[in-house]
Every structure is written in C-alpha cells, then in structure tokens.
Amino acid sequence: MSVTKVVIVGLGNIGQGVLSARSLFPDIEVTGIFSRRAAEIGQSVDGVRVYALNKGTSLEDFDADVAILCGGSRTDLPEWGPRLARNINTVDSFDTHDHVGPWNDSAGNLQIGYLAEMHEAASHNGFLADVGIGWDPGLFSNRRAEFTACLGKETKVYAFYGLTARGGLSMGHSDAIRRVKHVADARSYTHARPEAIELVRSGANPHLSHGEMHWRECFVAVEPWAVYEDVQQAIVSMPNYFAPYETKVHFVDRSVIYADHQEQYHDGLVLAVSDVGLMEYRNVWHSNPQATARIMLATARAVERMNDDGRTGAITALDIPAKFLCADMGQAVSLV
16 A cells, blocks of 8 residues: 655644544555644654644755645635645645635736645646645545536535534634634634525525525634724625625624634535435534545545646546546545
8 A cells, every 4th residue: 555645734633633634544654744833842742743834844855755734724725825825735625615716806917716726836847736625625526526516407416514402513614713813713614504405405406695595603702902883894795705695793702712713513414406306415523624634634635646647737626537536546446
C-alpha cells in the first residue's frame, strides 16, 4: 500500500479532526502541522511536529504530497490557497458557494473566483488543487449533479441544512462571526424551514429564495466594551453569510457558549422530485468538523493519485473518480 504524506495547515476544529482521524487512514501519514498559534501550541501535537504559519510560509520542498488547508473561507483560504498551491498539491473546504466561480464585489468589480485563482496558482508548477471538499460543497455537489443528470432538465435540485429543531452548527458561519470586531466567541446554527421541504416533496418544484429555505440563529459573546447594536448589524448585514436570511442574534456570556454550545452536530438533505419519482440523500453528522476532516483525508489520496497521473490545476469534487478515493483501488470493484 502506497503512503500519502500530508501536512495540516491550520489547527482549528477541522485540523484537529484530521489529526484525530489519521489512525483510520493507515495509508496516510501526517508529516507536519502549520499553525499561526505555533508558539502557544508547542513543538509537537500527538507526535507531529508543529511549525509557524505566517505570510512567508510556502511549503516549498516540505516533506509532504498534499497540504490539507483547514482554514476559514472568509479570510484564510483566499490568502493561503493561491500561495501554497504553487508549491504543493492541496485540498481545502472552501464553502462560499457564490465565490467559487466569477462574482462581483461590493464595488461592482468582476472577480475571477476562487477556483480560477487556485487553477492559476497550481498550474504554475504542475500541482493539483481540489477546491471545496467536504459535504457541501463536496458530497452534496456530486448528488446535485447526479440528480439533475438522471431526472432531466426540468428537475430542480434543492439542498437543506439543519433539519432538526436544534439546527446544525455551521463552522464557516461561526468563524465569520468571530472575525467581527469585539466578538469574543460565537456559534452559528442553520435551521431548515420544514414547510419548504414538504413543498418540494409534494412535487411543486417551487422557486425558493435562500431565506425561504433557511434561517440563522447566532449565539454571540462580546468584549465588555462592545456596542451590541453595532455587532448585531455587522452580523445580519454580512454578505454571503447572513444578509439573505432571517437571522436571530442572541448575546450571551462566554461561559454559556462553553457550557451549552460545544456540540458540533449538523445534518443536511439533497432533494429532487420529478414525474418519475423522488431522489433524496441525507448526511447526519455527530461532529461536523470531524466528518469534513475525514472527507478531506480521503480526497488527499485521490489528489496525489490524479497528480501522479498528470492532472494539474484546480478541480472540484465533481472531477474525482470515486475509486481514487478508496484506500485500495484494486478492491474498488467490489463496491459495485
């Protein structure tokens, strides 16, 4: 069995998930951890050497085949990704859907999008970057493509998140709130609107806005000198995260977040209905970051294999042959 050497970039929830899951992936070796908190973390974690992550980090000549980029989509990945992809294969969980392809910024200027930026960077020295890997984007992306292809052009495909009354913890949205000035800690939950799900299941194929499908709930601890109204406005008006949704902001003490909001449950559903029937796919995760980490680990082995076969530039989950995700490609036929 060949071994894929990976380096973890960012030791937040997903990075820790990658580290804790490595025993389940015997063909993958973690050769290093890069973190902005290297000084406080120490020289090693679970026997893996820790290095400082800064604006000069390039990973050129580092002993790894793939870098698993475990940062947030709002500020980390747009800065880390294009820089690191020039010198090593990468896997990331970029999840700002509207910014994967071309988009217009607040001034109306056209941006090429994260996928194109990563393609340009990875192609420079012959590496491969897999963008948006997790369960959505990622597993859900494949289901959307399959449902659309198999049910015909008139079919609409919907995705819903946070199906239970408690909702689902969104790591990216929580991270985005924590970047707001004077926020000490925060958790953001996504709630699906049950009436929208049932409307789709009825076969109506409705046109639904983001806000008609979901709403957000945020628990926020702020610094003592924060102005609540300013923090709330910064959250609810945040493009791509909260602005299109009904958003409820609860200001709580930091001890409440530690006591009541450590669970990392999330779930989601892809759903499509046509005249021939219904197709559904659901994920239920006891730990959102650990699930994402395991998907990224499986993808890391696929990225190395595809790069060895000559594939370079940037790709998404839709470009990966399923057998390349398997530890033993020779036995993949047994799954048919």
